[in-house]
Amino acid sequence: MKSPLAATLSLLAGLAIMAGSGQLLADPIASSAKPLALRSIMKDLGKNAQAITEGISHEDWPQVEKAALLIADHPQPPLSEKMRIMSFAGTRIGKFKSYDGETHDAARTVAKAAKAGEGEGVILAFQKLQTACHNCHREFRKPLIEHFYEGR
Numbered sequence: 001m002k003s004p005l006a007a008t009l010s011l012l013a014g015l016a017i018m019a020g021s022g023q024l025l026a027d028p029i030a031s032s033a034k035p036l037a038l039r040s041i042m043k044d045l046g047k048n049a050q051a052i053t054e055g056i057s058h059e060d061w062p063q064v065e066k067a068a069l070l071i072a073d074h075p076q077p078p079l080s081e082k083m084r085i086m087s088f089a090g091t092r093i094g095k096f097k098s099y100d101g102e103t104h105d106a107a108r109t110v111a112k113a114a115k116a117g118e119g120e121g122v123i124l125a126f127q128k129l130q131t132a133c134h135n136c137h138r139e140f141r142k143p144l145i146e147h148f149y150e151g152r
Contacts, residue, residue: 036148037077038085045071049133052110052126056119064114064122071129072107088147089140099136106132 048067055063077085089096106129113121 036085037075037081038144041075041077045074045133049130052129055114056122056126059119061114061117061119061122065111068107068111068114068129072104072111084148085144088144092139096136096140099132099139102132103129103136 048070051067052064052071055061055067076082085096086093106125109125110122110129113125
């Protein structure tokens with residue numbers, strides 16, 4: 001059995017270690033919060049965009065079509081997360097939704113051109129898809145990351 005002094009010293013040492021690592025002062029809600037589902041969705045969208053690029057380079061139109069449809073019909077975040085994102089976007093939510101709509105439309109056009117085997121049409125539509133992604137990322141990515149991840 002430890003003496004009271006040894007127990008106190010052990011407790012103080014543990015608290016010092018926790019404080020040094022930031023655990024004691026960390027916001028328990030923020031530290032236990034999972035990443036947004038949007039992050040996983042975006043990673044999958046990126047993988048699908050890479051699959052389109054690879055498919056274009058190999059003229060593998062079925063691969064391009066499949067990846068484009070996965071982008072066009074990508075999953076949506078849960079409703080509670082959508083509400084948080086909408087709150088974050090505020091008055092810019094219309095622009096955010098507009099970029100998402102452009103992405104869906106361009107991806108469907110890529111898929112349609114790929115199904116028809118129209119390489120040039122695929123490339124032109126893919127440029128529009130990438131432009132829509134780039135525009136949204138340029139306007140929203142950094143502020144969203146700062147708000148939901150770094151601002152905690």
